[in-house]
Amino acid sequence: MKTVKIGIIQTSCTENIELNVKNTLEYILKSIEKGAQIICLPEMYRTLYFCQTQDYEAFKTAETIPGPSTNIFSEIAKKHEVVIIAPLFEKRADGLYHNTIAVIDADGSIIDIYRKMHIPHDPGFEEKFYFAPGDLGFKAIKTKYATIGTLICWDQWYPEAARITTMKGAQILFYPTAIGWDSKEPDNVKPAQLDAWKTIQRSHSIANGCFVCAVNRIGTEQDLHFWGNSFVSNTLGEVIFSTDHTTQSANVVEINLDEIDDTRTHWPFFRDRRTDFYQDLSKRWLD
Amino acid sequence: MKTVKIGIIQTSCTENIELNVKNTLEYILKSIEKGAQIICLPEMYRTLYFCQTQDYEAFKTAETIPGPSTNIFSEIAKKHEVVIIAPLFEKRADGLYHNTIAVIDADGSIIDIYRKMHIPHDPGFEEKFYFAPGDLGFKAIKTKYATIGTLICWDQWYPEAARITTMKGAQILFYPTAIGWDSKEPDNVKPAQLDAWKTIQRSHSIANGCFVCAVNRIGTEQDLHFWGNSFVSNTLGEVIFSTDHTTQSANVVEINLDEIDDTRTHWPFFRDRRTDFYQDLSKRWLD
Numbered sequence: 001m002k003t004v005k006i007g008i009i010q011t012s013c014t015e016n017i018e019l020n021v022k023n024t025l026e027y028i029l030k031s032i033e034k035g036a037q038i039i040c041l042p043e044m045y046r047t048l049y050f051c052q053t054q055d056y057e058a059f060k061t062a063e064t065i066p067g068p069s070t071n072i073f074s075e076i077a078k079k080h081e082v083v084i085i086a087p088l089f090e091k092r093a094d095g096l097y098h099n100t101i102a103v104i105d106a107d108g109s110i111i112d113i114y115r116k117m118h119i120p121h122d123p124g125f126e127e128k129f130y131f132a133p134g135d136l137g138f139k140a141i142k143t144k145y146a147t148i149g150t151l152i153c154w155d156q157w158y159p160e161a162a163r164i165t166t167m168k169g170a171q172i173l174f175y176p177t178a179i180g181w182d183s184k185e186p187d188n189v190k191p192a193q194l195d196a197w198k199t200i201q202r203s204h205s206i207a208n209g210c211f212v213c214a215v216n217r218i219g220t221e222q223d224l225h226f227w228g229n230s231f232v233s234n235t236l237g238e239v240i241f242s243t244d245h246t247t248q249s250a251n252v253v254e255i256n257l258d259e260i261d262d263t264r265t266h267w268p269f270f271r272d273r274r275t276d277f278y279q280d281l282s283k284r285w286l287d
Numbered sequence: 288m289k290t291v292k293i294g295i296i297q298t299s300c301t302e303n304i305e306l307n308v309k310n311t312l313e314y315i316l317k318s319i320e321k322g323a324q325i326i327c328l329p330e331m332y333r334t335l336y337f338c339q340t341q342d343y344e345a346f347k348t349a350e351t352i353p354g355p356s357t358n359i360f361s362e363i364a365k366k367h368e369v370v371i372i373a374p375l376f377e378k379r380a381d382g383l384y385h386n387t388i389a390v391i392d393a394d395g396s397i398i399d400i401y402r403k404m405h406i407p408h409d410p411g412f413e414e415k416f417y418f419a420p421g422d423l424g425f426k427a428i429k430t431k432y433a434t435i436g437t438l439i440c441w442d443q444w445y446p447e448a449a450r451i452t453t454m455k456g457a458q459i460l461f462y463p464t465a466i467g468w469d470s471k472e473p474d475n476v477k478p479a480q481l482d483a484w485k486t487i488q489r490s491h492s493i494a495n496g497c498f499v500c501a502v503n504r505i506g507t508e509q510d511l512h513f514w515g516n517s518f519v520s521n522t523l524g525e526v527i528f529s530t531d532h533t534t535q536s537a538n539v540v541e542i543n544l545d546e547i548d549d550t551r552t553h554w555p556f557f558r559d560r561r562t563d564f565y566q567d568l569s570k571r572w573l574d
Contacts, residue, residue, distance in 0.1 A: 118559045137564050140574075157556050159446030159494055164567045169574040196493045196524050203490030206483045207446055237483050269444050272405045275569050277424050280451045282565045285557065287427070287456040 002257040004145045006172070007036025007082070008241075010230045010249045012219030013048050017061065020046045021072065023248075030250035032080045037106075037145045040085040042217040042230075043153050043176040044099065047089065052222050054129045062091035070102050070110055078108025083143040085150060087176040089130075090115070099131040099152055101176065106144035114139045116152040117161060124182050124223055127154070140168035146257060149173040149210075156197070156214065160281060162204035167270075171257050172211040173204060179216055180226035194227055198239070206237035209264035211255050218246060235263035289544040291432045293459070294323025294369070295528075297517045297536045299506030300335050304348065307333045308359065310535075317537035319367045324393075324432045327372040329504040329517075330440050330463040331386065334376065339509050341416045349378035357389050357397055365395025370430040372437060374463040376417075377402070386418040386439055388463065393431035401426045401437040405445055411469050411510055414441070427455035433544060436460040436497075443484070443501065447568065449491035454557075458544050460491060464503040467513035481514055485526070493524035496551035498542050505533060522550035 009027045013020045024045050031039055046069065050058035063069055065088065073084045083106055090100035090113075099116035115134030119127050138161055140147050149170030155161045156175045165173060179197060181190050197214075205212045211234060218228040228245035232253045241253040264270065280286055296314045300307045311332050318326055333356065337345035350356060352375065360371045370393050377387035377400075386403035402421030406414050425448055427434050436457030442448045443462045452460060466484060468477045484501075492499045498521060505515040515532035519540045528540040551557065567573055 117561045117564060120559065122553075122555070133561070138567075154559065157494060157554070158560065159450065159490070160560070160565050160568060163446065164565070164573065167567065167570065167573040192523050192525055199486055199524050200490050200493045203446070203487050203493075206487045206490075207444060236479050237486050238479055266409075267444070268409070270572065272407065272441065273445065273447070273571065274404045274420070275571055277404060278447050278451070278569045279566075280425075280454065281447060281568045282562050283454065284560065284562055286451065286454040 003254050004257060005035045005037045006213055006232065006253045006255060007031030007039035008213065008215050008230050008232070008243070008251045008253065009039060009041045010215065010218060010228055010243050011042060011045065012217060012248055013221070015048060017046050025072070025076070027248065027250040028076060028084070031252055032082060034250070034252040036082060036252045038083040038085070038143065038148065040174045040213060040215045041087055041176060042215050043087045043178040044089050045087055048221050049178045049224065051127050051130055052124050052224060054126050058130065059097065062089040062097050064091055065100065065102050065113055066110060070104065073104045074108040074110065077104040077106060081106040083145060085174050085176065087152060096132055097130055098134060099127065101150045101152060103141050103143065103148070103150060111143065112139060112141045114150040116155060118154045118158055120154040138164040138168065140165055140170035146171045151175050153177045153179060156201050159204065159207065162208055166208035166210050170210060171260055172213055175201060175212065175214040177214055177216040178226060180224040183223045183225060194229060198229070198231065202233045202237040202239065205233040205235060207269060209235045209260055209267060209269070211235060218248065235259045290541050291544060292322045292324045293500055293519065293540050293542060294318030294326035295500065295502050295517050295519070295530070295538045295540065296326060296328045297502065297505060297515055297530050298329060298332065299504060299535055300508070302335060304333050312359070312363070314535065314537040315363060315371070318539055319369055321537065321539040323369060323539045325370040325372070325430065325435065327461045327463060327500060327502045328374055329502050330374045330465040331376050332374055335508050336465045336511065338414050338417055339411050339511060341413050345417065346384060349376040349384050351378055352387065352389050352400055353397060357391065360391045361395040361397065364391040364393060368393040370432060372435070372461050372463065374439060383419055384417055385421060386414065388437045388439060390428050390430065390435070390437060398430065399426060399428045403439040403442060404448060405441045407441040425451040425455065427452055427457035433458045438462050440464045440466060443488050446491065446494065449495055453495035453497050457497060458547055459498040459500055462488060462499065462501040464501055465513060466503055467511040470510050470512065481516060485516070485518065489520045489524040489526065492520040492522060494556060496522045496547055496554060496556070498522060505535065522546045
């Protein structure tokens with residue numbers, strides 16, 4: 001039986017980056033104490049979700065890779081032999097920024113990065129202003145404990161992203177996220193929004209016979225109340241772990257990677273894909 | 288407001304084709320009395336689910352298009368100005384068969400056919416023995432009341448099928464189905480199977496901002512207990528109607544097609560698809 005222990009770090013942020021990093025490190029260490037092997041942080045773990053407005057000042061919080069965050073995480077990863085999935089605001093070049101994940105392997109090395117491919121832009125989530133769309137495509141990254149897929153927030157609404165990432169070998173899809181309820185929207189739409197967010201990600205587990213781990217922030221920042229609810233779904237799409245929407249936490253969930261082969265053998269969706277008729281997926285629209 | 292009334296015909300079958308057709312017609316007429324405009328039958332509505340075994344005799348129940356079923360349905364469709372989605376066992380040529388939907392428009396004409404693209408083959412569902420894979424690709428069919436997508440059973444596990452069908456203009460995805468619990472499997476897996484089936488189809492509503500209507504049979508046939516649970520999900524993936532797993536029924540659900548534009552404007556997933564990075568979807572596997 002090939003088991004892996006996933007550490008799910010659900011945190012809130014303040015205006016103080018140093019404090020946010022310190023807070024995150026505390027929760028990382030808590031998860032390590034509980035036996036975590038692959039630890040995932042929420043999207044842009046170290047700042048407020050500045051994309052609510054278009055603010056040139058926010059670019060100053062971006063960092064390089066390697067840089068401050070990866071230096072800290074590399075040290076912890078090496079010391080404790082853990083994998084850390086670190087979602088950053090990446091400064092790639094002067095005036096060029098991405099919403100990026102750096103994956104630190106259990107030896108402390110940065111083994112790969114993923115740049116968010118699908119960039120939202122709506123009132124309160126003005127990300128196209130900040131982030132150039134990823135140019136590295138979809139990734140499966142072979143870490144010490146599992147081959148992981150790294151996707152970010154808005155990517156979670158795209159079956160294409162989950163599919164390609166799985167076909168590259170990912171056993172667990174990680175979705176660091178910053179999603180919340182907008183206080184300007186009526187209360188009655190909130191359950192449907194949360195449920196749709198869980199359902200679409202559970203569907204990636206089902207379609208691809210893989211594990212999904214969504215890690216969201218909590219806390220109220222201006223108009224947004226980030227809804228937490230970090231969760232793990234198994235290869236059948238069942239939610240095997242879920243948090244609440246108000247508590248910072250470092251939870252550890254053990255999963256059995258052998259379930260992937262078992263599920264896919266009984267639900268052999270990959271066997272029957274009509275690859276000869278999928279070329280239209282590369283079009284914008286077909287009507 | 289552009290509303291459409293969908294008729295959902297959930298039936299069981301016997302060994303007697305004539306009786307099954309008569310039974311189906313009664314439920315179709317019931318749905319028409321309730322105001323149905325687009326009426327959907329379960330997969331292969333007029334026979335037992337013969338694919339549990341490989342039986343050469345079953346080929347004799349196949350029919351041509353046009354043929355017995357479409358003749359009957361064309362007459363009803365024209366008389367009552369309704370659209371009928373008729374899932375058939377199609378004999379296309381000597382020794383060549385498909386699992387097919389004939390769509391009859393409200394003037395009684397067969398406006399298009401869809402041939403099941405994804406063909407399962409597992410113990411109890413030995414479909415590759417009977418059905419050549421569809422060669423017509425994915426379809427959106429413009430009927431009098433809405434542009435509909437026609438997909439069949441196993442297709443429902445494939446996000447690719449739902450995506451392409453929607454991009455061709457489909458407002459409602461119809462999934463005539465014959466799915467059930469296998470009596471040889473333990474009881475404890477049954478809720479997960481049913482829930483996965485609902486979840487993956489609801490996810491097509493979410494990913495594509497469209498309506499989904501799944502129409503399943505009921506009844507116990509040899510080892511299979513068909514689980515009914517025909518349902519409709521709205522553009523947010525909410526289940527707005529669902530049946531049980533024991534009752535034959537002709538239900539009518541009114542939907543508002545204007546919700547499609549509204550949902551997609553607020554969740555603009557089609558805007559942000561990374562069509563420049565989806566070509567790998569035409570591969571079998573990428574590892």
